Amino acid sequence: MTVWAVEAEGVQKRYGGVAALKGVDLRIPEGAIHGLIGPNGAGKSTMFDILCGITKPTSGRVSVLGMDVAAVPAHQVAQGGVGRTFQRTAIFRDGSVRENLLLASFGRMRHSVLHRILRAGTWREDMAGFESRADAVLDTCGLTALADQPAASLAYGTQRRLAVAIMLMNDPKILFLDEPVAGMNDAETAEFIALVRDIARGRTIVVVEHDMAAIGALCSEVLVMVDGLPVVSDTPERALAHPDVVAAYLGTDDDD
Amino acid sequence: MTDITESAPGPRARGGSASLRGAGLMALGIAAVLAAGFGLDGDPFLLNLAGYTCGFALFALSVNVMLGGLGEVPLGHCMFYGLGAYAPAMTMHHLGLPYEAGVVIGMVVAAALAAPIGWLTLHLTGAYFSIVSWGLSGVAMVTALNLDVTGGPLGLFGFSRLAVGPFDLSQPATYFFVAAAVLLAVLALLYHIRSSRFGRAMEAIRQGPHLARSLGIDVFRERLKALVLSAPIAALAGALSLPYTQIVTPEVMSVLRTVDALLAALIGGVGLIFGPAVGAVIFTILPQFLDLDPNVKVLVFSLLIILVMVAAPGGLHQLWKAAAARLTHARKGDAS
Amino acid sequence: MDLLLQTLINGLILGAGYALVAVGLTVIFGTLHIVNFAHGAFFALGAYATLLLEEAGFPYLLAIPAAVLCVAAIGWALETTIVRRALYDQGEHGSIIVTFALSQAIVAAIILTVGPDPLPVPSPFGQAAVSAGGFFLSAQRLFIAAASVAVLLGFSVWLRRTVKGQQILAVSQNARGALYSGINVPLIRSLSFLLGISAAGLAGALIGPMISAFPTMGDANVIVAFTVVILGGLGSIGGAMLGALVIGLGNALFETYVSVSWTPALGWILVILVLLLRPQGLMGRAQLDRH
Numbered sequence: 001m002t003v004w005a006v007e008a009e010g011v012q013k014r015y016g017g018v019a020a021l022k023g024v025d026l027r028i029p030e031g032a033i034h035g036l037i038g039p040n041g042a043g044k045s046t047m048f049d050i051l052c053g054i055t056k057p058t059s060g061r062v063s064v065l066g067m068d069v070a071a072v073p074a075h076q077v078a079q080g081g082v083g084r085t086f087q088r089t090a091i092f093r094d095g096s097v098r099e100n101l102l103l104a105s106f107g108r109m110r111h112s113v114l115h116r117i118l119r120a121g122t123w124r125e126d127m128a129g130f131e132s133r134a135d136a137v138l139d140t141c142g143l144t145a146l147a148d149q150p151a152a153s154l155a156y157g158t159q160r161r162l163a164v165a166i167m168l169m170n171d172p173k174i175l176f177l178d179e180p181v182a183g184m185n186d187a188e189t190a191e192f193i194a195l196v197r198d199i200a201r202g203r204t205i206v207v208v209e210h211d212m213a214a215i216g217a218l219c220s221e222v223l224v225m226v227d228g229l230p231v232v233s234d235t236p237e238r239a240l241a242h243p244d245v246v247a248a249y250l251g252t253d254d255d256d
Numbered sequence: 257m258t259d260i261t262e263s264a265p266g267p268r269a270r271g272g273s274a275s276l277r278g279a280g281l282m283a284l285g286i287a288a289v290l291a292a293g294f295g296l297d298g299d300p301f302l303l304n305l306a307g308y309t310c311g312f313a314l315f316a317l318s319v320n321v322m323l324g325g326l327g328e329v330p331l332g333h334c335m336f337y338g339l340g341a342y343a344p345a346m347t348m349h350h351l352g353l354p355y356e357a358g359v360v361i362g363m364v365v366a367a368a369l370a371a372p373i374g375w376l377t378l379h380l381t382g383a384y385f386s387i388v389s390w391g392l393s394g395v396a397m398v399t400a401l402n403l404d405v406t407g408g409p410l411g412l413f414g415f416s417r418l419a420v421g422p423f424d425l426s427q428p429a430t431y432f433f434v435a436a437a438v439l440l441a442v443l444a445l446l447y448h449i450r451s452s453r454f455g456r457a458m459e460a461i462r463q464g465p466h467l468a469r470s471l472g473i474d475v476f477r478e479r480l481k482a483l484v485l486s487a488p489i490a491a492l493a494g495a496l497s498l499p500y501t502q503i504v505t506p507e508v509m510s511v512l513r514t515v516d517a518l519l520a521a522l523i524g525g526v527g528l529i530f531g532p533a534v535g536a537v538i539f540t541i542l543p544q545f546l547d548l549d550p551n552v553k554v555l556v557f558s559l560l561i562i563l564v565m566v567a568a569p570g571g572l573h574q575l576w577k578a579a580a581a582r583l584t585h586a587r588k589g590d591a592s
Numbered sequence: 593m594d595l596l597l598q599t600l601i602n603g604l605i606l607g608a609g610y611a612l613v614a615v616g617l618t619v620i621f622g623t624l625h626i627v628n629f630a631h632g633a634f635f636a637l638g639a640y641a642t643l644l645l646e647e648a649g650f651p652y653l654l655a656i657p658a659a660v661l662c663v664a665a666i667g668w669a670l671e672t673t674i675v676r677r678a679l680y681d682q683g684e685h686g687s688i689i690v691t692f693a694l695s696q697a698i699v700a701a702i703i704l705t706v707g708p709d710p711l712p713v714p715s716p717f718g719q720a721a722v723s724a725g726g727f728f729l730s731a732q733r734l735f736i737a738a739a740s741v742a743v744l745l746g747f748s749v750w751l752r753r754t755v756k757g758q759q760i761l762a763v764s765q766n767a768r769g770a771l772y773s774g775i776n777v778p779l780i781r782s783l784s785f786l787l788g789i790s791a792a793g794l795a796g797a798l799i800g801p802m803i804s805a806f807p808t809m810g811d812a813n814v815i816v817a818f819t820v821v822i823l824g825g826l827g828s829i830g831g832a833m834l835g836a837l838v839i840g841l842g843n844a845l846f847e848t849y850v851s852v853s854w855t856p857a858l859g860w861i862l863v864i865l866v867l868l869l870r871p872q873g874l875m876g877r878a879q880l881d882r883h
Binding site: 083170 | 445448449451452453454455456457459460463464466467468469470471472473474475
Binding site for chain 2: 697818
């Protein structure tokens, strides 16, 4: 029997009088790399934010890792093992690459102010633990050589890898990637795809993306959304060949 | 803007050496206090000024919890400073309570007031937060002007005994040592906060609230904690100003007070724990020695701040760091 | 009843004066996305420039435009040396600190050059009062209202009818889009800053004769302007005008019927309430960065 990482039923979202989502069903099995695609204005970003707990749906049921993300505050969703990257790359701009990762390890820090003062020993142990975790993540993401570089000075594609590395520090069980390869050159994209395949072991990955080649290379299944409604859910090749999908992409101007 | 290495020891400064460094800095601070205390011995004016400077440094640290910690500009923080000055003045004057009790009451009230204020206002960020904060201090100042218990526009003065336990603060040397001890204690507290979960959370929020939230940080709650932490420190600073000023008037809540603290924090560097304290010393002692007119002081320091923000948004220490880096770079260039 | 009507008329006239300060603030916010905490200092500069020009022999009506030019020139100098470098596309708290420090520096400079004491700004309207239908209005207030309305109307028309005006509106609505459509965004931002502070200077020149010139005269006005601008929705010019009238009326009613000594707190209480309850403003253009 399949265990579902994401189960959404009849998700609707209205902004004032405008319906962004008109009833979306979505099921993603645990361990899958799942795509979410569609022309601009299809509502995939809204769906993405709802799944991460940032936006609350107007109606419908959304369960991620068994959490009712419609009812739980966003930071608790994150604590529950949900990681996400941002379309506009979000990193801590004032520190080095390593400092970015250490700052992200906050989620696993045990020491309140009082503990910090009274139990300096365990604090030191924990810090050493974060250091080695950071070393491992740096290695996974191919950032070891850049560990001491200022994060803000990294190339664009590298910053996107850092954004993933930041999330990996908390070892999320499901990771949402918001247009991860947008704006990357071919080499960066290939590198990134390899990284995502690598980190997908043992976790579920959901990708919103316009780059169909990347989607095809990564995803076992995609959900195509058009105009706030799911059109088809299938393998990338078959989904993109679906007549309604072809019509939707031909009918709209799809440049971001 | 913040020097993260202080909150998150880097690869070469793992936990152990960070604690050592903390202890070393503390020893240095104590040595500086002792040297200043005995060096100024016999000059009551300078000792009093030094005591006041310690109080002002506390206020700068309090403001910097918001500025360097959260990236907000708490223009109305002078309200808590004023509250801290008024509390012992009012309890001594009307209730006959000792000074220490008034100080504690002021700190408790400041923290208790900061909680609902923060709950209402910390949903706002940036200029909106600054305006509301400024507004609250404006209301507080008008209130102090109009009430009888605060002494109206004339304020309260003529305090019988300003003392902490056996330490009589009307003795300039005692005043200085007590204020300096309090300052060092708060510095030690802030140093540990920096490397605690709360300090890490603040740093993450300052650099990116959305990213912080996606890492599991309750952004609103941590911001609220920061305000509730900084308010009693500001109140303590206000209370420690009494032995120097000998009077509390509504002017104590003037936004200029906050601006002074902001300037001190920015001169010293907002990210460094010791930055605001060093900035406070520069800001109060230097004009005294140069015998600057208060308005020249404001003009010079305001322009300095603008210069800092244009050239080195992290504070002057960033300029020094950049200069040092350029020097070593040049030296390497010569060698090769 | 007569007192009420008199109060309402005073309030509307007061509102017209506020509108001038507020529109300047809102134009700067709309295009530069900074809240100009130095706005009050430029207001004071306008009043002092008028005063000094009058002492140099200019008649009041000629001193006003000359003073506005002076403020614009100072603003231009500050814009090119400081604002442009420090503020555009920088973090928000940097702009708060820089504009606030700028206001402190200007106030200190005024004290050092002219002195801290209030100085009367002569006006031909003096203390004369106009009586109309049983109501008394000071001639200076009427002049302020007439000049504000004329300037604001002219400005609105200029924004809609001229290329530069249209570009300002475009930048305030969508800076990136404006950049892509070939608008010189940095130029438009500088122009908006100059227009904004010139409006503050003009307000200072007009209101100066009523309240005298003193270094921190801008504080009270800019506080009211914050309220007005936030009430109207930051960046919305129509909203600023509407907000100004609402606040003008509110202030006049409070002063007449409640308390004069608590009136300074009213502006603050209003600005706090507005930010907490209706941060998107009366006109409902959501601008606020909330979590």
